[in-house]
Amino acid sequence: MKGIIFTQFADFISERFGLITWQTILDNTALEADGCYVGTMTYPDHEFMQLFGAACSVSERDGVQMQIEFGQWLFPHLLQKSPPEVRLIDNLTDFLFSIDTVIHVEVKKLDPEAKTPSLQCTQLDANTLCLNYLSSRSMGYLAQGLIEGAANHFKQVISVDVTPSESPEQYQLKVHLL
Numbered sequence: 001m002k003g004i005i006f007t008q009f010a011d012f013i014s015e016r017f018g019l020i021t022w023q024t025i026l027d028n029t030a031l032e033a034d035g036c037y038v039g040t041m042t043y044p045d046h047e048f049m050q051l052f053g054a055a056c057s058v059s060e061r062d063g064v065q066m067q068i069e070f071g072q073w074l075f076p077h078l079l080q081k082s083p084p085e086v087r088l089i090d091n092l093t094d095f096l097f098s099i100d101t102v103i104h105v106e107v108k109k110l111d112p113e114a115k116t117p118s119l120q121c122t123q124l125d126a127n128t129l130c131l132n133y134l135s136s137r138s139m140g141y142l143a144q145g146l147i148e149g150a151a152n153h154f155k156q157v158i159s160v161d162v163t164p165s166e167s168p169e170q171y172q173l174k175v176h177l178l
């Protein structure tokens with residue numbers, strides 16, 4: 001997982017629960033990097049999962065709720081760091097269609113080490129989009145939070161239904177434009 005996700009998670013936890021909570025999480029996990037993550041570096045996925053699990057225990061949040069809240073918080077921070085063509089997109093529907101075809105493609109051009117999820121988007125009817133999440137990281141609810149963060153950015157009211165599948169790597173996300 002890219003260091004940027006670690007540094008953003010550290011900022012999210014420190015902002016929402018306080019620096020002491022983040023320090024407790026680092027103490028509880030005792031990982032090699034000891035919180036000194038660099039955005040451009042890549043770290044093992046399991047280290048992120050350990051930090052995430054410890055954060056859920058310390059803050060008494062369940063994993064689904066924490067993924068959603070982190071995603072909502074993360075969106076504006078990722079957008080700020082996005083390539084210029086991404087920041088030109090001016091509505092939620094175009095943005096969601098662009099995740100797989102432009103956004104994560106540009107991310108990987110700039111950093112070939114990035115391993116982004118597949119998020120194929122289709123239009124079910126005038127007001128419903130369907131995104132099929134596929135990734136070994138199993139973070140479908142982080143995708144939900146990011147989509148909600150994007151909707152907030154574009155001032156589009158939505159509701160999202162997430163359906164897990166038999167495989168932990170796959171989720172279906174239905175986005176209703178309200």
Ligand code: HEM
Pocket residue numbers: 001002004005078079081082083086099103104107113114115116117119135136137138139140142143144146147150
């Ligand atoms: C609504 C919009 C977006 C959604 C739903 C989305 C979804 C996700 C998810 C769920 C992950 C976690 C990794 C995984 O599940 O495999 C991820 C990783 C990532 N995304 Fe996106 N993303 C969005 C927008 C963006 C934007 C605007 C950027 C621009 C900088 C971006 C850059 C990244 C990067 C750098 C990673 C980490 C890849 C790695 O660890 O190797 N994403 N994205």
